[in-house]
Amino acid sequence: MIEHINWYPGHMKKTRELIEENLKLVDVVIEVIDARIPRSSRNPIIDELVIGKPRIIVLNKSDLADDAETEKWIATFGGRDSAVAMNCMNGGGKKQLLARLAQLQEQKNAGQLRHRPLRMMIVGVPNVGKSSLINRLTGKKSARTGDRPGVTRGKQWLSLENGMQLLDTPGILWPKFEDPNVGIDLAFCGSIKDEILDTSTLAFELLTVLSDRYPELLLKRYNLEELPEAEELFDEDGREISPTLALMDAISLKRGFILPGKKIDYERAGRTILDEFRGGLIGRITLEKAGEHIR
Ligand SMILES: Nc1nc2c(ncn2[C@@H]2O[C@H](COP(=O)(O)OP(=O)(O)O)[C@@H](O)[C@H]2O)c(=O)[nH]1
Ligand SMILES: [Mg+2]
CATH class of the missing domain: 3.40.50.300 (P-loop containing nucleotide triphosphate hydrolases)
Structure with a gap:
């Protein structure tokens, strides 16, 4: 239960x-x-x-x-x-x-x-x-x-x-939720239902952490050459996009998470990334390091 x-x-x-x-x-x-x-x-x-x-x-x-x-x-x-x-x-x-x-x-x-x-x-x-x-x-x-x-x-x-x-x-026991990162980390690991954030937002947050901590595992799992760089990423309308979003797009393209009209299926991408993290498929990952306050 x-x-x-x-x-x-x-x-x-x-x-x-x-x-x-x-x-x-x-x-x-x-x-x-x-x-x-x-x-x-x-x-x-x-x-x-x-x-x-x-x-x-x-x-x-x-x-x-x-x-x-x-x-x-x-x-x-x-x-x-x-x-x-x-x-x-x-x-x-x-x-x-x-x-x-x-x-x-x-x-x-x-x-x-x-x-x-x-x-x-x-x-x-x-x-x-x-x-x-x-x-x-x-x-x-x-x-x-x-x-x-x-x-x-x-x-x-x-x-x-x-x-x-x-x-x-x-x-x-109930975890201490005053620190929002606590709730997010618990949600990453499936300890609380994915209701504090929607699936794709939660996966986006997770990708941000993993890009920083375990970039090589991400590259390997999603068969990518390199992680998108922080600068000079623009969408087709010329708007700047974040490296994490570019990464999510790259993963979606690799996996074919595309909706009719060539839109990216962020819901499916998010669900997949979360499931693969929770199942240990991305690799063996510790999100919170000893001696650091948050992560
Ligand atoms: N990979 C992995 N999964 C585990 C381990 N221990 C428990 N689980 C899984 O974690 C989930 C929660 O386990 P459960 O014993 O019900 O947790 P409880 O809520 O603390 O009683 C279940 O899906 C378990 O199969 C473990 O050491 N490794
Ligand atoms: Mg139990």
């Missing part, structure tokens, strides 16, 4: 309460983010909420992101004790995550007579792969273990193969 995204403070308050309530039940919080947009797919309140608890940041969808950038982000987040790259489509990174969880379980039980399984919860903004991670961790054999003594009624736990316990519903 895609959670609707109308952001208002009421959401934040309710989210906070729900997560605070669940936090009391767990030893560790797993925060899932999108490795392509590690900044925009985080929610600022989570830092405050988890103070005093171990937290592991999962940079999910790392199969779609730039490995070198993912490494930098892991370092930014405090290294391998605090962050792990994952691919929930094939289980990549699961071993590392489980190893870190095992360490935390050992710490929890150090000096204790009775061994207790580690309990954890998963949080994150919509579409980062929370449900996929739950499925990965629990596998096909996942079983609800039902209410347990001392646990708020109605809470359901899933057992991992190693006996650890996972709260079965993830905490859904």
Whole structure:
């Protein structure tokens, strides 16, 4: 289910309460983010909420992101004790995550007579792969273990193969939308419906970012010799056109996105570019770089 995204403070308050309530039940919080947009797919309140608890940041969808950038982000987040790259489509990174969880379980039980399984919860903004991670961790054999003594009624736990316990519903956080770039980056990655901008405008924005960051990937994907230069581009009526628009035109011509009357089908071009980016077909791309404020 895609959670609707109308952001208002009421959401934040309710989210906070729900997560605070669940936090009391767990030893560790797993925060899932999108490795392509590690900044925009985080929610600022989570830092405050988890103070005093171990937290592991999962940079999910790392199969779609730039490995070198993912490494930098892991370092930014405090290294391998605090962050792990994952691919929930094939289980990549699961071993590392489980190893870190095992360490935390050992710490929890150090000096204790009775061994207790580690309990954890998963949080994150919509579409980062929370449900996929739950499925990965629990596998096909996942079983609800039902209410347990001392646990708020109605809470359901899933057992991992190693006996650890996972709260079965993830905490859904809302991203911070005050910065318009956050909304745009989330839209690029399909984390919010394409309603903040129309498809061709969103693709236009994406092409602008990609021309700057990953020009060689664009050239390769769209079979182009070079990217249009910033100067001296004019349409047939002599009006100046931007290099990004010229690029969109070039891609459309290559792919035959032409309407009757030889007009460019920007809707189709936009949809294609967005789909190909989201599917990883343009290449492995990180839109937000570690150490930079926006991108
Ligand atoms: N390429 C890729 N896609 C993923 C990965 N994890 C999840 N997805 C896809 O991302 C979409 C959202 O995943 P989901 O688990 O429903 O996200 P949730 O909203 O956070 O629960 C689905 O289409 C998943 O198949 C991943 O590691 N790599
Ligand atoms: Mg889900």
